Amino acid sequence: xxxxxxxxxxxxxxxxxxxxxxxxxxxxxxxxxxxxxxxxxxxxxxxxxxxxxxxxxxxxxxxxxxxxxxxxxxxxxxxxxxxxxxxxxxxxxxxxxxxxxxxxxxxxxxxxxxxxxxxxxxxxxxxxxxxxxxxxxxxxxxxxxxxxxxxxxxxxxxxxxxxxxxxxxxxxxxxxxxxxxxxxxxxxxxxxxxxxxxxxxxxxxxxxxxxxxxxxxxxxxxxxxxxxxxxxxxxxxxxxxxxxxxxxxxxxxxxxxxxxxxxxxxxxx
Ligand SMILES: O=C(O)c1ccccc1NCC(=O)[C@H](O)[C@H](O)COP(=O)(O)O
Numbered sequence: 001x002x003x004x005x006x007x008x009x010x011x012x013x014x015x016x017x018x019x020x021x022x023x024x025x026x027x028x029x030x031x032x033x034x035x036x037x038x039x040x041x042x043x044x045x046x047x048x049x050x051x052x053x054x055x056x057x058x059x060x061x062x063x064x065x066x067x068x069x070x071x072x073x074x075x076x077x078x079x080x081x082x083x084x085x086x087x088x089x090x091x092x093x094x095x096x097x098x099x100x101x102x103x104x105x106x107x108x109x110x111x112x113x114x115x116x117x118x119x120x121x122x123x124x125x126x127x128x129x130x131x132x133x134x135x136x137x138x139x140x141x142x143x144x145x146x147x148x149x150x151x152x153x154x155x156x157x158x159x160x161x162x163x164x165x166x167x168x169x170x171x172x173x174x175x176x177x178x179x180x181x182x183x184x185x186x187x188x189x190x191x192x193x194x195x196x197x198x199x200x201x202x203x204x205x206x207x208x209x210x211x212x213x214x215x216x217x218x219x220x221x222x223x224x225x226x227x228x229x230x231x232x233x234x235x236x237x238x239x240x241x242x243x244x245x246x247x248x249x250x251x252x253x254x255x256x257x258x259x260x261x262x263x264x265x266x267x268x269x
Contacts, residue, residue: 032134040114040137043085044237054084055241058097062195073109078251088116107134137163142173154181186216224260
């Protein structure tokens with residue numbers, strides 16, 4: 001059984017419990033449900049964007065506790081001040097220590113910045129939650145969904161005006177999961193069996209991603225030189241969590257990476 005299998009088994013129980021506790025009619029009455037969503041895709045692809053999707057990540061299966069002190073509103077506001085194009089907020093509690101309250105606090109603190117609900121989405125109910133809590137974009141992970149589920153969930157997300165980030169780990173997942181109702185394609189550099197990360201995965205897959213989608217490299221990124229390599233290979237954006245969250249000042253770590261990335265680009269491209 002892989003870590004993903006364990007997460008999804010737990011998620012099925014959690015979604016059933018949540019649906020029981022909060023009916024859809026209650027989600028639809030929450031204040032953010034009717035808000036106009038922001039475009040994560042435009043935010044990473046716009047001319048002046050750093051392309052950084054900055055993640056608020058307290059813990060993970062691969063690293064254990066990363067940061068259990070950071071305040072979500074303060075950290076995400078710092079990320080935005082330092083140049084984050086999009087925020088990624090983990091809402092999975094058992095494995096990542098995230099909560100729905102984290103997403104709602106980040107939404108209130110950052111009204112102008114697109115927010116990704118980072119979770120393991122297997123059911124339309126979770127899309128409605130994402131909308132109610134103030135997300136603009138949701139993650140669909142090809143490794144835990146059939147192509148039919150990706151197509152159905154991405155269509156339902158678009159019906160709610162949520163954008164979709166499809167995450168893939170290899171060529172097979174990419175080929176079988178691409179569907180028109182996707183806005184961004186993320187290549188996850190983390191092997192979920194060994195937890196090792198390698199940007200070779202991103203570099204191998206980038207040319208196979210149609211140009212109609214924004215291209216994001218995810219996981220294990222921590223230096224400007226690597227971002228530059230990925231940018232030159234065709235990536236528009238970079239999903240980064242641990243490299244920021246493991247420091248005492250995540251926003252300052254992001255600002256440093258942005259300034260090193262900009263300096264490298266100015267000098268070398
Ligand atoms: O991070 C993990 O250990 C992990 C384990 C199992 C499934 C997913 C996992 N991570 C989710 C992510 O996609 C990352 O949080 C995200 O790409 C940021 O990665 P990093 O910059 O390495 O924190």
